Amino acid sequence: xxxxxxxxxxxxxxxxPSRGSPAELLARVESLKTNMQVFRPLTADLIxxxxxxxxxxxxxxxxREVTILQVxxxxxxxxxxKDAELLxxxxxxxxxDEVINLLSERLVEWYQVTNPAFSQKGRQGSVKRVLxxxxxxxxxxxxxxxxxxxxxxxARTSLAADVSRLAAQVIPNTSELVGGLVxxxxxxxxxxxxxxxxxxxxxxQVIGAEAALFSHIRGNSPSPKHGIIFQHRRVHNAxxxxxxxxxxxxxAKLAIAARIDFYRGEADPGFLSSAQALIDGIAGGGSV
Amino acid sequence: MIRIDGQLVSRGSGGVYNERMVKGYRVWDxxxxxxxxxxxxxxxxxxxxxxxVLYLGAANGTTVSHVADYVDCVYAVEFAPRPLRDxxxxxxxxxxxxxxxxxxxxxxxxxxxLEEVDLxxxxxxxxxxxxxLIKHLPFxxxxxxxDGGMRAIxxxxxxxxxxxxxxxxxxAGTIERLEGAGLSILKSCxxxxxxxxxxxxxxxxGER
Numbered sequence: 001x002x003x004x005x006x007x008x009x010x011x012x013x014x015x016x017p018s019r020g021s022p023a024e025l026l027a028r029v030e031s032l033k034t035n036m037q038v039f040r041p042l043t044a045d046l047i048x049x050x051x052x053x054x055x056x057x058x059x060x061x062x063x064r065e066v067t068i069l070q071v072x073x074x075x076x077x078x079x080x081x082k083d084a085e086l087l088x089x090x091x092x093x094x095x096x097d098e099v100i101n102l103l104s105e106r107l108v109e110w111y112q113v114t115n116p117a118f119s120q121k122g123r124q125g126s127v128k129r130v131l132x133x134x135x136x137x138x139x140x141x142x143x144x145x146x147x148x149x150x151x152x153x154x155a156r157t158s159l160a161a162d163v164s165r166l167a168a169q170v171i172p173n174t175s176e177l178v179g180g181l182v183x184x185x186x187x188x189x190x191x192x193x194x195x196x197x198x199x200x201x202x203x204x205q206v207i208g209a210e211a212a213l214f215s216h217i218r219g220n221s222p223s224p225k226h227g228i229i230f231q232h233r234r235v236h237n238a239x240x241x242x243x244x245x246x247x248x249x250x251x252a253k254l255a256i257a258a259r260i261d262f263y264r265g266e267a268d269p270g271f272l273s274s275a276q277a278l279i280d281g282i283a284g285g286g287s288v
Numbered sequence: 289m290i291r292i293d294g295q296l297v298s299r300g301s302g303g304v305y306n307e308r309m310v311k312g313y314r315v316w317d318x319x320x321x322x323x324x325x326x327x328x329x330x331x332x333x334x335x336x337x338x339x340x341v342l343y344l345g346a347a348n349g350t351t352v353s354h355v356a357d358y359v360d361c362v363y364a365v366e367f368a369p370r371p372l373r374d375x376x377x378x379x380x381x382x383x384x385x386x387x388x389x390x391x392x393x394x395x396x397x398x399x400x401x402l403e404e405v406d407l408x409x410x411x412x413x414x415x416x417x418x419x420x421l422i423k424h425l426p427f428x429x430x431x432x433x434x435d436g437g438m439r440a441i442x443x444x445x446x447x448x449x450x451x452x453x454x455x456x457x458x459x460a461g462t463i464e465r466l467e468g469a470g471l472s473i474l475k476s477c478x479x480x481x482x483x484x485x486x487x488x489x490x491x492x493x494g495e496r
Contacts, residue, residue, distance in 0.1 A: 047403065
């Protein structure tokens with residue numbers, strides 16, 4: 001028997017229509033297991049011979065009612081995941097960083113013009129030090145812009161706190177291992193919690209280091225040891241000799257943590273304490 | 289295909305993606321659409337009124353909308369939720385597009401929605417593009433087809449197949465696999481200067 005959205009053809013070749021609302025027809029198709037080895041698609045003759053569609057336009061119209069429902073379902077499912085908003089927040093945060101950096105550089109250049117006595121040396125590389133000075137500048141337009149950037153920085157700080165807070169709820173295990181911000185960034189880069197949960201630890205380890213990874217696959221360079229994971233203190237503070245090892249073990253535990261987060265959705269204290277102990281042991285020079 | 293002053297166009301109501309209009313026709317930009325690029329490089333490629341098309345990798349539905357202007361109906365399969373949203377909007381206006389959410393590597397999940405088609409068009413960013421095309425051959429109508437041979441068009445994204453091999457190696461390997469599956473290659477070419485590292489492979493089906 002071959003089953004189609006609008007009916008089925010039994011072993012004698014007789015078409016048996018299925019009736020129902022578009023939602024019922026869709027639910028039926030979604031419950032099907034089609035074997036492609038023996039599947040034969042619907043034909044114009046079958047559709048006409050079924051007797052349920054007066055003409056082709058009706059056939060297409062009714063089929064569309066079902067598939068459009070199917071597409072809407074997929075779109076809604078993708079948007080309703082708990083991780084969807086976290087993902088947008090992380091991307092917003094990263095873009096705000098870019099914007100703030102660009103605008104700050106411009107402010108400093110501008111300030112140098114209005115205040116020729118200002119020296120590059122006083123800048124000390126940090127916008128935070130110069131910004132208060134700029135906000136006391138004689139130029140009113142410059143002061144105005146500096147206030148806006150200051151506002152952006154404040155908004156960025158509060159968004160970062162919101163990201164950490166939401167990450168602790170949505171991805172409690174991954175957040176516990178590397179902190180909410182880094183966990184959320186890794187999740188965003190993977191493309192969502194489900195994608196991260198399906199990733200092997202080795203992919204989690206180099207997520208965010210794609211350029212280095214592909215250069216390595218082409219055979220031009222050594223493999224990257226860490227991607228976004230490097231932003232976590234236990235990786236970047238680890239002694240050089242064990243940094244790669246820490247990154248590998250941490251990534252492997254993160255992969256497990258992501259699966260617990262996705263499939264169970266709550267913190268697992270037993271897993272977390274054993275994972276933390278293992279990672280700290282290696283960061284301190286132990287071996288695995 | 290309809291051409292006006294050397295530009296490829298399609299007949300239909302415009303405003304799908306801010307495309308230019310010429311004399312009431314929608315301009316089909318070869319730099320945006322790989323199908324249009326293929327038509328510019330090969331004048332023999334044609335779409336007939338009566339055709340039913342299975343389109344894998346429908347994306348935002350821009351190319352789909354042009355194809356739908358030419359043919360009887362298009363079964364448009366797309367995997368990612370984001371572009372599906374745009375595809376739905378396009379399908380609202382064009383009643384001969386049947387949008388389907390599905391992963392082209394798993395045709396069994398959406399096979400019950402499909403019918404036999406005259407042309408299989410595939411533009412997906414997946415590693416096993418030849419394998420996906422072969423999996424969908426059962427959906428092709430028996431016989432040589434409406435326009436005398438062309439049954440499947442594969443837009444090969446060589447960068448999605450394997451970054452370790454050069455585009456030329458991927459291209460050659462793909463053609464080998466398609467021929468091994470009983471397809472005849474009617475035409476194969478790179479889509480330069482319109483698209484880089486993308487090739488078009490036009491296939492016919494032997495007697496089945």
